[in-house]
Amino acid sequence: MxxxxxxxxxxxxxxxxxxxxxxxxxxxxxxxxxxxxxxxxxxxxxxxxxxxxxxxxxxxxxxxxxxxxxxxxxxxxxxxxxxxxxxxxxxxxxxxGTILDASDNTAAVNELSERAREAGFKVGYARCSSHMNPLYQSKFTDERSGFQGVDTEARLAAAVEAYNNLSISAIEDIDKCLEAEDYVDRLQLLYGDPEEEKEEEIAGSGKGDAGTSGIKEDQVGLRALLFDFLFNVNSRKTYVNFLCTA
Incomplete structure (x- = not known):
């Protein structure tokens, strides 16, 4: 058990x-x-x-x-x-530089400089005479100054007025191109077709320079400079925008 x-x-x-x-x-x-x-x-x-x-x-x-x-x-x-x-x-x-060297501007500046020189010379001659006359018995006049009876101040004022109202064709061309809204239109207004201008130049040379008789020297110079600058760069639109909107 x-x-x-x-x-x-x-x-x-x-x-x-x-x-x-x-x-x-x-x-x-x-x-x-x-x-x-x-x-x-x-x-x-x-x-x-x-x-x-x-x-x-x-x-x-x-x-x-x-x-x-x-x-x-x-x-x-x-x-x-x-x-x-x-x-x-x-x-x-x-x-x-092209605008300042334009023939119209150069002529106006030369005229203004000449009239200013004449007015200054006459005033200086008169002032010198007024200083010398008290020292001598004889009286000095402006007879030998070369400007006796000539209103040099009026001629200077006229030259200044003409310079202020001077119109340069190159500037007028730029102002005209600014009126266009499109960049290409601005260029077309400022420049002609290079091929057409070349053909006109060739045709004009055979007719006694008739092809350029209507274009002033300053206008040709400005167009040549701007054309060479604008059309020989890749970013043409940027440069044109700078020139035409600045």
Whole structure:
């Protein structure tokens, strides 16, 4: 009886141990499945992070390329702007020089200078005579000045008035071109067709310079300078905008 009781106890303990082992195995399997799931989730998360890093790296590289291209473009624009300012300033100087050297302007300035010299000489001669007359018994007059009876002040005033009302054909051409709204129309008003002008020049040379008889020297000079400047640059529209709207 005792042996049977012992055997039953051993059998019961064995079953309990087996049950505990089965439960432990089940829990271990559950933990393993959970760990596997966590590992898969971590793999997915890592892959997502890797993808994000690769995308960010690609965008950073692209941004660097854009930044480099933008810097190069800015340097190019600054260089072009400096050249534009330099060339435009040179063009303005040439235009001003051409206008100042125009035959009409030169003649008016010469006339004004001559009349001012005459008026100054007569006034100076009269002042000198007024200083010398108290020292001598004989009286000095303006008889030998060369301007006795000549109203030099009136002649000077007339020269000043003529200079103020001076009309230069080159300036009139520029004013006329400014009336057009379109840049191309402005150019067409200021310049003729080079081929047509060349043909007219050739035809005029065969007729005793008849082809240029109606164009003044200052007008030809201004057109030649502006034509050479405007039509030999790539950014023609920018230069024309500067000249015709400044």
């Amino acid at each position: 005792k042996e049977k009781a012992v055997a039953e106890v051993v059998a019961r303990e064995a079953k309990e141990a087996e049950a505990r082992a089965a439960k432990a195995l089940e829990e271990a399997n559950a933990d393993r499945n959970h760990l596997n799931k966590v590992a898969e989730d971590l793999k997915v998360e890592v892959q997502n992070r890797v993808t994000i890093i690769e995308e960010v790296t690609a965008r950073a590289a692209e941004a660097e390329v854009w930044a480099r291209e933008a810097a190069e473009a800015m340097d190019s624009l600054i260089s072009s702007l400096d050249k534009l300012k330099e060339t435009a300033s040179g063009c303005v100087i040439m235009i001003v």
